Amino acid sequence: MREADAKPSRRMLTKADNERWNDPRIDGTIDGSEDVAFQQHTGFGVRGSAKYEINRHWSLQPYWIYWGVDDSTISPASVTFTVRGVTAVEQFSALEPNNWTNEFGIKFGVRFP
Numbered sequence: 001m002r003e004a005d006a007k008p009s010r011r012m013l014t015k016a017d018n019e020r021w022n023d024p025r026i027d028g029t030i031d032g033s034e035d036v037a038f039q040q041h042t043g044f045g046v047r048g049s050a051k052y053e054i055n056r057h058w059s060l061q062p063y064w065i066y067w068g069v070d071d072s073t074i075s076p077a078s079v080t081f082t083v084r085g086v087t088a089v090e091q092f093s094a095l096e097p098n099n100w101t102n103e104f105g106i107k108f109g110v111r112f113p
Helices: 015-021
Strands: 028-033 043-049 058-069 075-083 086-094 099-110
Touching: none
Parallel strands: none
Antiparallel strands: 028 075, 043 058, 058 099, 075 086
């Protein structure tokens, strides 16, 4: 079988593989990267709270915040790195996946005269 016809290995990485890639003697740096900016066109948020006055100095305010956001647009970016004196630029694409968040909490209030 020719080398070009060989299928890539699907073996698990071993401890020796991990030690080789994390070898402190390998001189490698990340020289620069672009900021990735995401644009999201669909989604919404909701906030709700209710304030309860315990007395004229103390209050409690339970609250709820919800965010629901769809996938962002795909943003191209690049990173420049150097390993053993060889500099390379790697192009990649990124997106912020759809997500939702529920936040619940209680605020305690103190009023000073």
